[in-house]
Amino acid sequence: MTLTAMIAKMSEGLGRTCAIFFLTLLFSLPLGLLVALLRMSKNRLVSTVTRAIISFLRGTPLMLQLIAVAYGPFYLFGATLLVKQKLLAIIIAFSLNYAAYFAEIYRGGIESMPVGQYEAAAVLGYSRTQTFMRIILPQVVKRILPSVTNEVITLVKDTSMAFTLAYMEMFSIGKQIATSQSSFLPFVIAGVFYYLMNSVVAFAMSRCEKSLGYYR
């Protein structure tokens, strides 16, 4: 197999890698905010349950969570949807896992906001929702952007975990080529692919940071 053939074959899986990446971000970023708000809820039951869920999602390997999401419903209820729809199972597992991490990042950002701002907003007649959506959240987003970038970069590399469910994304194909050709070249190609993707991510995120840095 020539180098071009290897790259071509691995590129076939690149679309799937990107699908995992973008769909996970799409679902986990909003879900993370919701989880963060539940985690900070004044209701002790809600916050304790949320804390336990976050602890579970962060404390067990993503690989196990993938297997649990895909095959758990099958063994418990005989449901085969997630067995047949690998991408769906992967997106659910990844989104839950990443939402747990994002939630803690959001929480850190929200809790770092001075209480004075809430008081000032209240004096000016803002409702609680308005205060949060219009005053707190925009500042939080600015503050947490570097930590979010970290997670997003990790996510690019974590897409390779989809091999657990035998989902043929770029790295799984690379491993198969490496075995059949007894070559380390596919790993080099995979490394280049990941690096390029992450360069784009880092570039996009630094642009975001700049465009949000309007008070500096």
Added chain:
Amino acid sequence: MMKKLLAMILVLMFALIACASAEQTAFKMGIDAEYPPYSYLGDDGAYTGYDVEMCQKVCEILGWELEIVPINWDTKLIQLDANEIDCIWSGLTIDVIDPEAYTISMAYSDNSQMILTKKGNGIESLDDVAGKTVGVQLGTSADILLSEGGDAADFGASFGELVRYENYNICFTELMAGAIDAVAIDIGVANGKIEEYGDEYFTVEEPFAAEKYGICFRKDDAEMCAQVEEAFMQLVADGTYVELAEKYGLDTAALCLTAE
């Protein structure tokens, strides 16, 4: 804005569920796509190998449509249970499958487990392996046999260390680099690797365990298994069985089926 986003998310969810939810009727063959020469990704980008080609021929005889599904070897039985695949046919060691829970075909290959080493590592017989560092691919029959509770566990315990790698490719890099002294491996795979890496690599003559390869089906698919076995025997009778084994460099001595 929020509503639009929500609508977008919903549409995406449905698209995800809808895509590929069409029912398939093909015979789904589960393979470990990283197990040459039995099943692997060929130069043309399609799956090939001894087992794959045998299965293609069997399906031709039976007039079945074949779909080759690469699986995660660690979850192969789960994937079979969940109807993701109809059989596991990929250098599967049937000795480790529970016959009460699954339908298992006749053995089509008696496959010995060997110690493969490099010249100058001081290993000539199985006794010499005592105290040495041996590599194995995680979850392969060599690994299961040598690990605690396996049939060759005593032999495994004589090693200095048994190191488990994700695949044999890495095992060989480690062997080449001198990080490990030997590799425990199926004879078919071993011979293929020796051909590839040169004759400074060799296997110790005596196998440490004999293994049988077969095809595993779900418990209630006994009829499917019988059909496959019948077609398989036709391939044994017309010589395809041995021909393909030679084509893929398998040890024909391991082929245990004969036409009656």
